[in-house]
Amino acid sequence: MMQKLLILFVLLLVSVLSTGCAQDDSPADIARFCLTLDEVNAGVLNTDSLAELDGHVLVAHTLLQSSPPSIRKDLIRLRDTLDAWAGAVSGDKPMIETFEQLSDPRLIGSEGRITDYIAQYCGIDLGGTPWVEAEAGGRQDICKAWPRIGTPLTFNNFPNLPDIAGSNYFSNTFFISKWAAFFGLDTIKGAFVVEPGGKAVIHGQYPNTRYFAFHPNDMDLNNLKTLTDKELKPDEGSTNPFQGIASGHQKNYYTATLEFSPPSAKPAPNTSYVGLRKDGLTENRFVMNLLRMYHTDAGNGPGSGGVPLPALSIYDANGDLVRHFEQCDLFTPDIPQFTTAQIFPVLPVIDHRPKNPPQWTTSSNFDAPSDTLANADVQYLATHYSSRFGNIFVVRGKYLTAPDTRNGESPATPGKQVRLYNLCTYNFWNGGANQCLLENQLRRDEDGYYTLVISSGKNRPNNVEAQAATWLNWGPYLDGQLQYRYVYRQNPIVMAIAAAVDGKSISSELRPYVPVAAPCNTKVFEQGGWQACLHPLRLPQGAQ
Numbered sequence: 001m002m003q004k005l006l007i008l009f010v011l012l013l014v015s016v017l018s019t020g021c022a023q024d025d026s027p028a029d030i031a032r033f034c035l036t037l038d039e040v041n042a043g044v045l046n047t048d049s050l051a052e053l054d055g056h057v058l059v060a061h062t063l064l065q066s067s068p069p070s071i072r073k074d075l076i077r078l079r080d081t082l083d084a085w086a087g088a089v090s091g092d093k094p095m096i097e098t099f100e101q102l103s104d105p106r107l108i109g110s111e112g113r114i115t116d117y118i119a120q121y122c123g124i125d126l127g128g129t130p131w132v133e134a135e136a137g138g139r140q141d142i143c144k145a146w147p148r149i150g151t152p153l154t155f156n157n158f159p160n161l162p163d164i165a166g167s168n169y170f171s172n173t174f175f176i177s178k179w180a181a182f183f184g185l186d187t188i189k190g191a192f193v194v195e196p197g198g199k200a201v202i203h204g205q206y207p208n209t210r211y212f213a214f215h216p217n218d219m220d221l222n223n224l225k226t227l228t229d230k231e232l233k234p235d236e237g238s239t240n241p242f243q244g245i246a247s248g249h250q251k252n253y254y255t256a257t258l259e260f261s262p263p264s265a266k267p268a269p270n271t272s273y274v275g276l277r278k279d280g281l282t283e284n285r286f287v288m289n290l291l292r293m294y295h296t297d298a299g300n301g302p303g304s305g306g307v308p309l310p311a312l313s314i315y316d317a318n319g320d321l322v323r324h325f326e327q328c329d330l331f332t333p334d335i336p337q338f339t340t341a342q343i344f345p346v347l348p349v350i351d352h353r354p355k356n357p358p359q360w361t362t363s364s365n366f367d368a369p370s371d372t373l374a375n376a377d378v379q380y381l382a383t384h385y386s387s388r389f390g391n392i393f394v395v396r397g398k399y400l401t402a403p404d405t406r407n408g409e410s411p412a413t414p415g416k417q418v419r420l421y422n423l424c425t426y427n428f429w430n431g432g433a434n435q436c437l438l439e440n441q442l443r444r445d446e447d448g449y450y451t452l453v454i455s456s457g458k459n460r461p462n463n464v465e466a467q468a469a470t471w472l473n474w475g476p477y478l479d480g481q482l483q484y485r486y487v488y489r490q491n492p493i494v495m496a497i498a499a500a501v502d503g504k505s506i507s508s509e510l511r512p513y514v515p516v517a518a519p520c521n522t523k524v525f526e527q528g529g530w531q532a533c534l535h536p537l538r539l540p541q542g543a544q
Contacts, residue, residue: 128346137340158431197317207305
């Protein structure tokens with residue numbers, strides 16, 4: 001240890017004498033910080049007893065304790081942001097307030113300056129696109145009923161962990177207040193004002209997409225009743241293409257309603273009652289309503305499924321119309337695509353979560369008591385990988401069939417095992433997806449299995465195609481996360497996969513659909529294929 005410290009000190013002293021040092025940082029400050037970073041990245045911190053976000057807080061706090069003066073404020077911002085997130089997850093702080101802190105663009109600058117400092121003084125430069133601190137691009141005022149949008153061009157950054165395989169997100173928010181409505185206020189901080197007992201009526205066309213739904217969330221960001229595509233009764237004269245094979249020669253409409261009142265003993269169709277929080281007991285004062293579209297048929301770019309965004313009408317408790325917004329198309333050739341200049345850096349700091357052998361989790365929200373805007377229709381499944389264990393990560397499972405709507409199949413095609421599942425790779429500190437694939441983009445072997453190989457481009461094995469495997473981009477990071485999204489959560493096969501991951505027994509018939517994984521390296525895969533990497537001795541118990 002002393003020898004390593006002495007060598008590092010000499011190298012830093014030479015660097016300081018030749019290029020200059022950050023103001024107020026002594027060679028000893030720099031050496032101490034770089035040594036701490038090396039130790040953290042080597043996995044010396046024990047986070048086994050900590051919740052996921054608490055582990056990230058410990059990593060940031062450990063670096064802060066050894067911080068040189070010039071980046072101390074940036075490490076404080078990083079640590080405090082994570083700490084606020086952890087506090088929201090544990091229920092100690094309001095999640096909705098913490099979301100504003102997480103989306104503060106100043107975090108990009110802090111991460112960026114830390115990244116640049118490490119590159120200059122610690123000699124760790126992972127490359128990647130240069131960081132840009134800028135405002136988010138998720139607000140627009142053309143389609144006023146849906147002021148917030150999240151597309152692959154606006155949403156792919158910390159802390160979103162989005163799906164960028166043609167998934168798009170649109171939202172509106174409602175502030176429930178009798179007094180604000182009485183005084184004639186239309187909006188408060190961008191939220192539409194509605195009085196208790198009022199309602200919001202959404203009228204739109206069924207989009208051309210694999211999945212869509214309206215997801216109202218209460219003031220704690222917990223899921224209220226989801227209005228799901230296959231359950232939305234069509235308007236008179238229309239057909240729901242998610243219930244059966246519909247003609248492609250007509251426009252099909254639905255009408256959905258948010259009632260700002262307690263649930264009814266005889267609930268109306270296509271209606272979510274949002275007047276109470278998820279507990280069903282306490283009054284709700286705020287609703288964030290998300291319109292999610294997964295895998296629009298037009299492709300992976302921004303879009304609303306080839307149809308305009310729905311019309312929105314807000315009514316008071318007496319049933320009188322207060323505000324109305326017509327259908328609106330954001331994605332016409334005459335409207336420039338919405339984007340953001342935000343680019344998070346490639347921060348060369350460990351993700352503490354990867355283990356060997358890998359561990360899987362079914363949590364969608366860091367095990368938070370709040371749903372934290374997670375999709376109630378989705379079963380999430382995730383594992384983590386690290387360059388500490390190997391330069392590639394191999395995953396294998398039996399392929400589940402799903403409708404290929406991009407090639408003309410209906411989302412209601414009979415005989416398919418699931419509606420959809422996809423896979424994405426992420427890095428925690430960056431928050432954006434490196435790559436996302438739909439299930440029908442996976443290669444399958446003659447036995448009906450898919451194999452994933454996750455690596456950087458330079459570490460990609462030369463026999464991926466020969467092994468009937470599919471390559472996923474690791475990106476320029478030290479480590480990352482592989483995330484599955486299965487729709488629907490209530491599907492029996494999907495429920496069995498989740499049960500197996502949670503340690504419960506399932507039938508031998510369904511066991512092959514549970515993915516297994518192991519870290520590996522390029523040479524081993526090139527010499528022995530997936531079999532060499534997924535040798536039974538390398539797999540978790542029960543996954544042979």
